[in-house]
Amino acid sequence: MTDTASESRDAPVLAPVLEISGLTKTFDDKVVLDGVSLTVARGQTVCLLGPSGSGKSTLLRCVNWLEKPDQGTVLLCGERIGMRPGGVVPMGNAELAKLRMRMGTVFQHFNLWPHLTVLQNIIEAPVHVQKRRREEVIAEAEALLENVGLADKRDAFPSRLSGGQKQRVGIARALAMKPELLLFDEPTSALDPELVGEVVAVMKSLSQAGSTMLVVTHEMGFARETADKVVLMDGGRVVEEGGPEEFFGNPRTERARQFLQRYVSA
């Protein structure tokens, strides 16, 4: 597709921000993740595709350690998440919080805090978790709101916003943590079709500005145009992984071809 995308893909090995290897997770008797390995290099946008129930959300939750995987490791900039060095002793809440602070998550259903205004939503964690100076955080939050086109909604409550506006606030809230990695779990799936574009536009510009992003999405257009790498999951496994041109133009596996027929055709 675009030259820049292939350039960044072929560039000399970049330090991985996120390294998932051999991740396994079972709920009751159901194997939801079955040895998933995945790497996101600095500045990369990786799109994670897959049918419903394939384990995409569970994978993101394991990265946040909201879900404890049964096996495998997750490294953030080389640091093990959830386990102390040595891999035997689980991390305490404070240690986990330190790592979680370095990732920003954007949720399908926004998960904004309804009793706080837009600005308060954005500054909550930087002020109370990262303990940064309030005035400084507010100035940054205002700049972020400007970037996502919501400067005039600074003092509005989330209930007054459209879905697209809520999600842009959700993105600004994640960015306010100055995260090394952004995680998106179907950020446009809960939106009315006409509101998807405004959120996708913000995500694209983040990707172009060099953010490191792992994006679970059904927006094939976004994946095709923006991703440095596309990963297809099915039944808890990575079934195909590659650059967007190969993935969309010439998928190697039968499973990927079926998936693309269902989601891209029409």
Add this chain to the structure above:
Amino acid sequence: MTLNAFLSLLNGAGVTISVSLAGIALGVPFGLALALLRWQRVPLLAPLATVYVSLLRSTPAVTLCLLIFFALPVIGIEIDALSAAVATLALNTAAFNCEIWRSGLMNFSRDQIEAARTFGMSGPLTFRRIIFPQLWRTCLPSLVNEMTLLIKSSTAIAVIGVAEITRAAIRIGAQTYDPLPPMLVATGIYIVLVLVFVGLQRFTERVYGHAGGAA
């Protein structure tokens, strides 16, 4: 009704109000503490809280009051009538408040809590900054309802000789052989008290209620 009689009624009203307020001030946070223990499924303490709630919910206030006033000294704890009265109301209302807080907690959005967690917020910080500011608003109507029930059931403490409003009214009626006027005044005072609480609730909801609605 003489001025003296009226004053002793007012005195009774004062006792009812102060004992009730003390019971509420202790019982509402205690109920929240019980609810948190159960909600967080704290080992050992959560089942204890469950037992506490079912025991207290099935014990009439009068019985509880007598139990506290006469049983505590037996195990070596001296307690005066007024303290026993406050303890009765607090322990009783805490059981009901626990259920109110707990249902608020159980209905609280998991998504919001999860968002707080992914942003590195600790449990206590999440409770203080995210949960509680919304929880008290949703629980307020039920809590105020329970407060009005407490005020009305506070007459149970008369059984250990505390001169609260109903007891004062009965005594005046017995002295004057005309029970109706003091009873009417007592009833009027209860109604005013309850109306004040409901009015305070409405006022609070108007001032703090703007942030409602789902995100």
